[in-house]
Amino acid sequence: MMISNMAVIGAGTMGIGIAEVAAAHQCRVKLYDIDTSAVTAAIEGLSLRLDKRIAKGKIKDADKQAVLTNITAVDKLTELHDCDLVIEAVVEKLSVKQDIFKQLEDICTEDTLLASNTSSISITAIAACLQHPERMLGLHFFNPAPIMKLVEVIAGLKTNQAVLDQAVELVTGWGKVAAHAQSTPGFIVNRVARPFYGEALKIKQEQLADVHHIDAALKDAAGFRMGPFTLMDLIGIDVNYQVSQTVYQAMFNDPRYRPSLLQSEMVAAGLLGRKSGQGFYNYNQPDDDDSLCYESSQKQTPSQIQLSESNHPFEQLLSTLQSVCSIKTGSLNQVGDTILFQTVGHRAETLAQQLDKPVCLVDWSFDYKQSKAVNICFSAQVSELDKNHIIALFQHIEKQVLVTDDSPGMINARVISMLINEAADAVFNGVASKQDIDLAMQYGTNYPQGLIEYASHIGWQNPASVLTELYDWFGDDRYRLSPYIRRRL
Numbered sequence: 450m451m452i453s454n455m456a457v458i459g460a461g462t463m464g465i466g467i468a469e470v471a472a473a474h475q476c477r478v479k480l481y482d483i484d485t486s487a488v489t490a491a492i493e494g495l496s497l498r499l500d501k502r503i504a505k506g507k508i509k510d511a512d513k514q515a516v517l518t519n520i521t522a523v524d525k526l527t528e529l530h531d532c533d534l535v536i537e538a539v540v541e542k543l544s545v546k547q548d549i550f551k552q553l554e555d556i557c558t559e560d561t562l563l564a565s566n567t568s569s570i571s572i573t574a575i576a577a578c579l580q581h582p583e584r585m586l587g588l589h590f591f592n593p594a595p596i597m598k599l600v601e602v603i604a605g606l607k608t609n610q611a612v613l614d615q616a617v618e619l620v621t622g623w624g625k626v627a628a629h630a631q632s633t634p635g636f637i638v639n640r641v642a643r644p645f646y647g648e649a650l651k652i653k654q655e656q657l658a659d660v661h662h663i664d665a666a667l668k669d670a671a672g673f674r675m676g677p678f679t680l681m682d683l684i685g686i687d688v689n690y691q692v693s694q695t696v697y698q699a700m701f702n703d704p705r706y707r708p709s710l711l712q713s714e715m716v717a718a719g720l721l722g723r724k725s726g727q728g729f730y731n732y733n734q735p736d737d738d739d740s741l742c743y744e745s746s747q748k749q750t751p752s753q754i755q756l757s758e759s760n761h762p763f764e765q766l767l768s769t770l771q772s773v774c775s776i777k778t779g780s781l782n783q784v785g786d787t788i789l790f791q792t793v794g795h796r797a798e799t800l801a802q803q804l805d806k807p808v809c810l811v812d813w814s815f816d817y818k819q820s821k822a823v824n825i826c827f828s829a830q831v832s833e834l835d836k837n838h839i840i841a842l843f844q845h846i847e848k849q850v851l852v853t854d855d856s857p858g859m860i861n862a863r864v865i866s867m868l869i870n871e872a873a874d875a876v877f878n879g880v881a882s883k884q885d886i887d888l889a890m891q892y893g894t895n896y897p898q899g900l901i902e903y904a905s906h907i908g909w910q911n912p913a914s915v916l917t918e919l920y921d922w923f924g925d926d927r928y929r930l931s932p933y934i935r936r937r938l
């Protein structure tokens with residue numbers, strides 16, 4: 450069945466965005482909201498946004514007219530009787546959603562697909578109120594719906610496969626990327642992304658680094674589009690905290706999803722991020738200087754260093770140092786007395802004691818060559834001269850340098866290993882396929898690379914080693930290794 454007549458219920462942020470996407474792809478959309486003024490306001494807002502796009506030359510006036518002509522405001526649910534698909538995007542409350550779907554079952558035909566845009570409620574639970582739960586599914590769009598490519602297509606326990614197939618065909622026809630997921634807490638993105646916030650918050654709480662430093666490490670050194678604290682301020686710390694709590698409770702208090710005390714305190718204080726003027730950063734004082742966390746410029750580079758012969762991406766970065774000083778080949782990377790490793794989770798101090806040599810650890814990056822920065826840490830015995838030489842070497846190859854305190858997994862290796870573990874465990878538990886999880890994280894959160902693909906590329910033993918070190922150090926079950934990773938060692 451070709452879907453050309455549909456409805457969106459709820460004309461808020463998500464509802465109008467979804468209606469726009471569908472209307473721009475020749476679907477006729479009926480827009481309903483319990484508050485009729487919300488529909489009028491949403492259509493007016495859309496008209497203004499489309500005007501801005503016309504002014505920027507991105508669309509033509511005819512495109513705007515086509516979108517607006519395809520959207521019809523309706524003020525009664527009964528007017529949805531001829532729709533092939535209804536997408537609900539109202540408040541995040543099970544009873545409200547169930548009430549709507551129960552009414553729709555009486556209004557619409559048997560063939561009408563019923564979808565919810567819920568971000569955290571079980572599709573199985575919503576569908577439980579229906580006589581025909583097999584036609585109910587989740588279509589989880591991301592904000593802003595017209596821009597974000599991902600749609601998670603969620604199957605409840607009783608959803609019919611043909612219903613899912615039809616929905617995938619529809620949303621891919623709208624230019625979206627569909628990722629299949631089972632109805633489980635947080636689906637893919639809101640589950641797998643939890644450690645990006647949770648582990649960063651824990652690192653801050655442990656006073657290992659401040660928010661500037663953690664954001665700079667994950668953005669400029671690792672390669673994420675945005676640091677976790679900047680992102681939490683943008684999303685709203687209250688919204689992010691709510692998702693964390695929902696997933697934690699739905700997972701029966703699994704410590705992997707434990708929300709942060711830091712976040713609950715921020716919410717209690719009304720420090721909600723950009724929308725309240727202050728969150729982890731202060732938006733009323735534009736002099737917050739991100740560059741403060743970087744090391745000041747060091748001039749003196751060593752005349753010679755030793756590098757091991759290897760094709761590992763980290764060693765490829767070090768090989769570019771040949772433009773700065775002479776290189777001799779050896780079994781280890783060495784600057785002065787100090788041995789350089791890419792971290793695999795051990796503290797620099799532990800390695801220094803094992804080797805009886807000073808150690809400098811370099812944190813992970815999705816792309817060492819493209820990154821703007823490196824995050825490093827030193828064992829206690831590294832001399833000032835070696836420290837300055839190492840910092841100068843990286844600065845000479847155009848990398849800003851962050852120096853972190855010595856702790857297992859540093860910042861990036863710790864956060865990325867936790868993300869990989871979460872992605873792996875989602876595959877292990879049948880939430881989605883590894884391909885769909887990688888797609889979802891790239892298109893739903895703009896991660897530089899799929900997590901499973903990245904782990905396969907660098908070798909599963911690396912995140913496994915980081916997680917094992919974290920587990921030993923903290924004695925916290927949140928760092929337990931997914932059996933999916935164990936099977937790959």
Ligand code: NAI
Nearest residue numbers: 459460461462463482483484487538539540541567568592
């Ligand atoms: P919103 O608060 O902007 O809009 C909700 C709209 O639903 C309001 O206009 C309200 O009047 C209407 N409404 C409330 N009860 C209704 C009822 N019984 N019948 C008809 N209309 C009713 O909310 P938003 O942000 O658009 O979220 C909607 C849904 O989408 C929620 O389930 C949310 O979890 C989900 N979602 C939200 C995302 C976001 O970033 N805001 C992202 C992805 C999903």
